[in-house]
Amino acid sequence: AQSVTQLGSHVSVSEGALVLLRCNYSSSVPPYLFWYVQYPNQGLQLLLKYTSAATLVKGINGFEAEFKKSETSFHLTKPSAHMSDAAEYFCAVDPYGNNRLAFGKGNQVVVIP
Amino acid sequence: SAVISQKPSRDICQRGTSLTIQCQVDSQVTMMFWYRQQPGQSLTLIATANQGSEATYESGFVIDKFPISRPNLTFSTLTVSNMSPEDSSIYLCSVEKDRTGETQYFGPGTRLLVL
Numbered sequence: 001a002q003s004v005t006q007l008g009s010h011v012s013v014s015e016g017a018l019v020l021l022r023c024n025y026s027s028s029v030p031p032y033l034f035w036y037v038q039y040p041n042q043g044l045q046l047l048l049k050y051t052s053a054a055t056l057v058k059g060i061n062g063f064e065a066e067f068k069k070s071e072t073s074f075h076l077t078k079p080s081a082h083m084s085d086a087a088e089y090f091c092a093v094d095p096y097g098n099n100r101l102a103f104g105k106g107n108q109v110v111v112i113p
Numbered sequence: 114s115a116v117i118s119q120k121p122s123r124d125i126c127q128r129g130t131s132l133t134i135q136c137q138v139d140s141q142v143t144m145m146f147w148y149r150q151q152p153g154q155s156l157t158l159i160a161t162a163n164q165g166s167e168a169t170y171e172s173g174f175v176i177d178k179f180p181i182s183r184p185n186l187t188f189s190t191l192t193v194s195n196m197s198p199e200d201s202s203i204y205l206c207s208v209e210k211d212r213t214g215e216t217q218y219f220g221p222g223t224r225l226l227v228l
Contacts, residue, residue, distance in 0.1 A: 004155075009153075034216075036219070041221070042221055043117065043205065043219040043220050043221040043222060044156075044205070044207075044219035045219075046216060046217075046218070049216060090155065090156065092156075099144060099146065099161070099209050099217060100158055100161070100171075101156075101158060101217065102158075103155040103156040103157075104155055105153075105154065105155040106155060
């Protein structure tokens with residue numbers, strides 16, 4: 001079974017500081033990879049996705065992620081945190097391109113003024 | 114993108130009863146999915162709902178417990194049957210919008226508490 005690991009359920013970051021959320025996956029084939037964000041009482045919103053094109057993927061709201069096959073990682077970064085970035089972030093993998101997503105446990109990001 | 118609504122947004126139910134959750138999309142989509150997000154856990158795929166055929170269930174989920182309907186290309190329902198407190202979760206509907214099958218769009222979820 002495919003699995004996604006996100007370490008640290010709660011992540012605190014100061015406003016203006018780097019946001020780094022780590023995601024590692026297990027997959028025997030190059031997967032599709034996603035980062036979703038969930039704001040309070042809202043559905044999941046796609047931040048960005050990797051689909052075997054460029055390994056550095058840029059998403060919305062200034063986020064980007066880099067696919068590293070050798071490390072089976074897809075870490076999410078944003079150079080400067082904003083208060084509006086406070087949300088829960090989920091990494092997900094679709095190993096076979098058939099929309100059967102496996103999600104990580106999520107990171108609850110708290111931005112400190 | 115796709116605009117997805119779910120009803121109810123939340124509910125409190127007694128054990129042994131059943132609840133049907135509705136998912137409505139603003140445009141026709143090929144595939145619809147149902148996920149469960151238990152407290153403190155990640156999202157888990159329950160089943161894939163295809164129009165005109167029976168739903169495909171993931172390991173650990175069965176039709177008797179989670180019957181699904183997909184009467185047309187914009188609507189689906191998930192029923193949580195004979196509920197127990199362990200069924201307390203957020204249930205999310207998602208759809209595949211792109212023909213490439215690369216992106217899923219999610220509804221706001223239904224928060225269910227079973228007493």
